[in-house]
Amino acid sequence: MLKNKLFLTGLFLFALLVLYYAFFDGANSTSIDGLDATINPETYRQQVTQKRAEKDNFMRTNAESPIxxxxxxxxxxxxxxxxxYxxxxxxxxFADKTQKLVVSMSDGSEEVYEKFAHAVFSLNGEACRLLVVKLANTYSILFRDATSTKETYGGGRYIELDPTQLTDNHAVIDFNTAYNPYCAYNPRYACPLPPAENKLSVAVKAGEKYIEHE
Structure with a gap:
């Protein structure tokens, strides 16, 4: 059984992450704790479309694709x-920087992550709170929401945080970059399952959808 990577290898994912800060409207941008909070919507949508096309090409042609x-x-x-989004x-x-989280994998095994912080934000008018975990140098959110098993993968989706858009007190979270684990497309992969506390009641209609056997 292959262990699913928390981030997809290749330039397409890194480029998605740097969208957080690469396309700001300088005339109207604001800053929160050193993070840019405003983007140019039109440019942003164009870049998301481009990066999704690059990911599709990877999934279609690369030997490491789970398809x-x-x-x-x-x-x-x-x-x-x-x-x-x-x-x-x-x-x-967390005051105790040594706290760990044992995450169950889809094949019954376990993986240990560092507990980094809770992220608190508002989405669609609802207050939300998600646990951010760290593995090596990757900061991730493993989550489910009201679309899970309906429009998105029942096992949950992942988001990775760009360290350059992460401070001690704030982080940019882009749900448009939420993606399905490899095990959604190939049972040979084992994927980490979101912790129980990372189930949102709000429907996150952003990022990857999921249709079985697509």
């Missing part, structure tokens, strides 16, 4: 990009 039948692969399904969250760091 089994690449010849019939027609691309992943996505919600329309929406800048309102890019939020600046307030972080509540």
């Amino acid at each position: 089994l039948d690449k010849s019939s692969f027609r691309g992943l399904r996505y919600f329309a990009s929406d800048p309102s 890019r939020v600046v969250a307030r972080l509540e760091p």
Whole structure:
């Protein structure tokens, strides 16, 4: 059983992450704790579309892609990009920096992550709180929401945080970059399951959708 990577290898994911800060409208941008909070919506949507096309090409052509039948692969399904799903969250760091989280994997095994902080933010008018975990140098959020098992993968989706858009007190979280684990497309992979506390009652209609056997 292959262990699923918390981030997709290649330039396409890194480029998605740097969208957080690469396309700001300088005339109207604001700053929270040193993080840019405003983007140019039109430029942002264009770049998200471009990066999704790059990811589809990776999934269709790369040997490391989890897609089994690449010849019939027609691309992943996505919600329309929406800048309102890019939020600046307030972080509540753990006083004890050594706290660990044992995460269950889809194959029954376990993986140990560092507890980094809780991210507190508002989404669609609702107050939300998610645990941010760290593995090596990767900061991630493993989550489920009201779309899980309906429009998105039942096992949850992942978001990775760009360290350059992360401070002691705030972080940019872009749900447009939420993606499915490899095990959604290939049972040979084992994927970390979101902790129980990371279930949002709000429907996150952003990022990757999921249709079985696509």
